[in-house]
Amino acid sequence: MARTCSTVFINKPRATVFAYVTAASHWSVWHPATVAVNGDVNRSAEVGDKIVEKIRFMGRHDLFTWVARERTFPERWVFDGTGASGAQAKITYTLSAQNQGTLFERELVYTMATPFIQFLDKLFLGRRMTAESEKGLERLKQTLEAMP
Numbered sequence: 001m002a003r004t005c006s007t008v009f010i011n012k013p014r015a016t017v018f019a020y021v022t023a024a025s026h027w028s029v030w031h032p033a034t035v036a037v038n039g040d041v042n043r044s045a046e047v048g049d050k051i052v053e054k055i056r057f058m059g060r061h062d063l064f065t066w067v068a069r070e071r072t073f074p075e076r077w078v079f080d081g082t083g084a085s086g087a088q089a090k091i092t093y094t095l096s097a098q099n100q101g102t103l104f105e106r107e108l109v110y111t112m113a114t115p116f117i118q119f120l121d122k123l124f125l126g127r128r129m130t131a132e133s134e135k136g137l138e139r140l141k142q143t144l145e146a147m148p
Contacts, residue, residue: 002118005108006136007105010104010141016144017095017144018075019044022068023041024051025041031132036054038052051068051081085113087111088111090110
């Protein structure tokens with residue numbers, strides 16, 4: 001099992017950030033791996049909601065089926081999923097009020113589908129995944145802070 005965690009300060013209230021990041025229709029705007037989403041995507045997801053996400057990572061595509069598992073508005077949202085490839089992941093969003101804004105943390109815990117891919121993850125895929133997550137959080141910050 002591997003883990004990556006990224007944080008960013010967003011100069012917007014927690015409720016605004018929470019509503020935006022938990023509505024999957026916005027994921028392709030800010031997260032580099034998201035190609036498309038289907039399912040319960042046009043509103044802030046509730047526990048039990050399902051989201052199907054087409055991702056692209058390092059030129060490869062996968063289809064993840066996510067289920068929202070925990071929701072504590074506006075501080076925490078947890079969802080987990082399984083890819084068509086057999087990969088498994090759990091993502092936790094934690095939002096803390098800070099300086100009239102929000103400290104947003106995205107934690108990804110995952111297991112690659114095969115021992116060979118797990119080996120590659122330890123060599124270089126994990127670093128690339130962390131870099132994409134950090135890039136995504138910077139995009140999220142820019143997108144939200146540009147909103148009125």
